[in-house]
Amino acid sequence: MTDLTRALLDAAADLLAAHGSRGLRMVDVATRAGVSRQTVYNEFGNKETLVRAVALDKTGQFLAGVHDRLTAAADPLEGLRAAVEFVLDQAARDPLPHSVFSGANAEDMLPFITTRGHEILSAAAEVFAAHVAAHWPHVPEDHRALVAQTTVRLVVSHLLTPSGDAPAMVVAVTRALLA
Amino acid sequence: MTDLTRALLDAAADLLAAHGSRGLRMVDVATRAGVSRQTVYNEFGNKETLVRAVALDKTGQFLAGVHDRLTAAADPLEGLRAAVEFVLDQAARDPLPHSVFSGANAEDMLPFITTRGHEILSAAAEVFAAHVAAHWPHVPEDHRALVAQTTVRLVVSHLLTPSGDAPAMVVAVTRALLA
DNA sequence: GTCTTTACAAAATCCGGCTTTGTGTAAAGC
DNA sequence: GCTTTACACAAAGCCGGATTTTGTAAAGAC
Numbered sequence: 193m194t195d196l197t198r199a200l201l202d203a204a205a206d207l208l209a210a211h212g213s214r215g216l217r218m219v220d221v222a223t224r225a226g227v228s229r230q231t232v233y234n235e236f237g238n239k240e241t242l243v244r245a246v247a248l249d250k251t252g253q254f255l256a257g258v259h260d261r262l263t264a265a266a267d268p269l270e271g272l273r274a275a276v277e278f279v280l281d282q283a284a285r286d287p288l289p290h291s292v293f294s295g296a297n298a299e300d301m302l303p304f305i306t307t308r309g310h311e312i313l314s315a316a317a318e319v320f321a322a323h324v325a326a327h328w329p330h331v332p333e334d335h336r337a338l339v340a341q342t343t344v345r346l347v348v349s350h351l352l353t354p355s356g357d358a359p360a361m362v363v364a365v366t367r368a369l370l371a
Numbered sequence: 372m373t374d375l376t377r378a379l380l381d382a383a384a385d386l387l388a389a390h391g392s393r394g395l396r397m398v399d400v401a402t403r404a405g406v407s408r409q410t411v412y413n414e415f416g417n418k419e420t421l422v423r424a425v426a427l428d429k430t431g432q433f434l435a436g437v438h439d440r441l442t443a444a445a446d447p448l449e450g451l452r453a454a455v456e457f458v459l460d461q462a463a464r465d466p467l468p469h470s471v472f473s474g475a476n477a478e479d480m481l482p483f484i485t486t487r488g489h490e491i492l493s494a495a496a497e498v499f500a501a502h503v504a505a506h507w508p509h510v511p512e513d514h515r516a517l518v519a520q521t522t523v524r525l526v527v528s529h530l531l532t533p534s535g536d537a538p539a540m541v542v543a544v545t546r547a548l549l550a
Numbered sequence: 551g552t553c554t555t556t557a558c559a560a561a562a563t564c565c566g567g568c569t570t571t572g573t574g575t576a577a578a579g580c
Numbered sequence: 581g582c583t584t585t586a587c588a589c590a591a592a593g594c595c596g597g598a599t600t601t602t603g604t605a606a607a608g609a610c
Contacts, residue, residue: 196581217572228583233574309532341534342525342544349524353488365521369547375553396601407554412603 199225200235201249204242209287213243213301247304250288251312254279255319262320268327269363272320276347276359283351293351305348316344328370339369378404379414380428383421388466392422392480426483429467430491433458434498441499447506448542451499455526455538462530472530488527495523507549518548 203224207216218239222229236242258275265271283289292301305312321340324331331339343366350358382403386395397418401408415421437454444450462468471480483491500519503510510518522545529537 218574219572229573230575230584231582234582238574239572310534313532313534338540338543342540345528346521346524349528353492355489355492355520361517361521364517365544365548368550369544371547371550397603398601408602409555409604410553413553417603418601 196225196227196231197235200227200232200242201246204246205250205288208243208246208301209291212291216243218242246288247301250286251315254282255316257282258316259319262323268323269367271323272343272366273359273363275320276362279347280350280354280358289351305351309348313341313344313348316347317341320344324370331370335369339366342366342369375404375406375410376414379406379411379421380425383425384429384467387422387425387480388470391470395422397421425467426480429465430494433461434495436461437495438498441502447502448546450502451522451545452538452542454499455541458526459529459533459537492520492523492527495526496520499523503549510549514548518545521545521548 200221204216204221207220207224216239218232219229221242222232225232232242236245257278261275261278262268262271265274283293292304317337317340320343321336324336324339328336343362346362346365347358350362379400383395383400386399386403395418397411398408400421401411404411411421415424436457440454440457441447441450444453462472471483496516496519499522500515503515503518507515522541525541525544526537529541
């Protein structure tokens with residue numbers, strides 16, 4: 193990824209968080225990134241593609257962070273706990289996800305993780321499935337898929353409607369599934 | 372509940388499914404229920420209250436159906452499977468939930484089970500927690516709450532983003548948690 | 551007593567037409 | 581590879597007035 197692409201994605205993400213996808217203007221993205229409007233069109237053909245690219249990029253950032261936490265910890269379940277905590281924490285801190293989950297920009301961005309959420313869901317499940325495969329090699333492949341998908345679904349559920357100590361709950365469920 | 376209230380809730384539910392909460396007109400609710408507009412105002416003070424009453428009523432119908440399936444089956448896990456199947460099935464059949472989950476009317480109704488979904492979530496969890504308490508008396512209270520909430524969250528997750536055999540997956544997870 | 555009819559003020563929505571803004575494409579230049 | 585300039589077209593905003601809808605109230609009917 194070029195520096196330009198990076199700058200455009202970041203600019204678009206900020207503006208998206210502030211004004212929603214409806215109020216996003218290409219010229220503002222260009223100005224904020226310090227380039228001309230046409231450069232934005234050279235990079236992403238149109239607005240819809242740009243918005244989708246931002247969503248994909250943000251997802252990638254989350255999954256990278258998750259992967260880091262999963263592999264950094266000595267105990268694999270502690271790694272999961274740290275990863276879940278990271279996701280919840282980041283979703284509250286990062287302006288774009290926060291604007292979505294707080295309901296401010298929910299109307300046009302929620303579908304990305306609910307209705308049209310299959311891509312994100314399966315991408316996240318794949319990351320965690322690899323972690324399971326690495327540390328619980330005795331778990332058969334189909335059960336591994338069930339565990340991974342369940343864990344991801346629970347995390348997303350806690351993003352949408354938080355309650356109590358989410359990391360602890362998710363870890364408790366995942367541990368039980370792996371026992 | 373009086374027959375009138377019932378008729379008004381049904382009429383409003385139909386119109387809500389067809390036109391969304393934005394396009395719902397009180398006079399149409401009245402006409403469809405065969406009463407005057409003022410009767411609607413006598414029953415529910417305003418539109419917002421009416422819409423919320425419909426959501427609450429629909430939730431009640433779901434929970435009643437769930438309760439029936441849970442208690443009807445001989446095997447408690449089979450009861451759960453039937454209940455989950457009922458929820459998924461009904462959500463696809465009943466016009467109002469279907470219009471929400473299919474994305475047609477998602478924008479203004481989705482928050483009822485995502486952002487502002489705590490009431491529905493905890494009500495559903497309570498129903499299932501009672502089932503757990505009845506059939507797995509050895510499970511301690513705090514773990515019972517975890518199992519119930521997890522099961523409900525998974526079902527809601529499958530409502531929003533379906534994948535594979537949801538009832539089987541939910542039952543597999545719940546069984547593992549109760550083992 | 552419950553529902554209907556009628557009436558009414560205030561707010562929201564709709565409209566037609568006009569203006570402004572924003573999108574998307576293209577070509578020439580540095 | 582990015583910028584500047586230019587342009588056609590679509591979308592969105594504005595506006596003043598008509599219309600609809602909401603919410604409240606009182607009087608009447610079954």
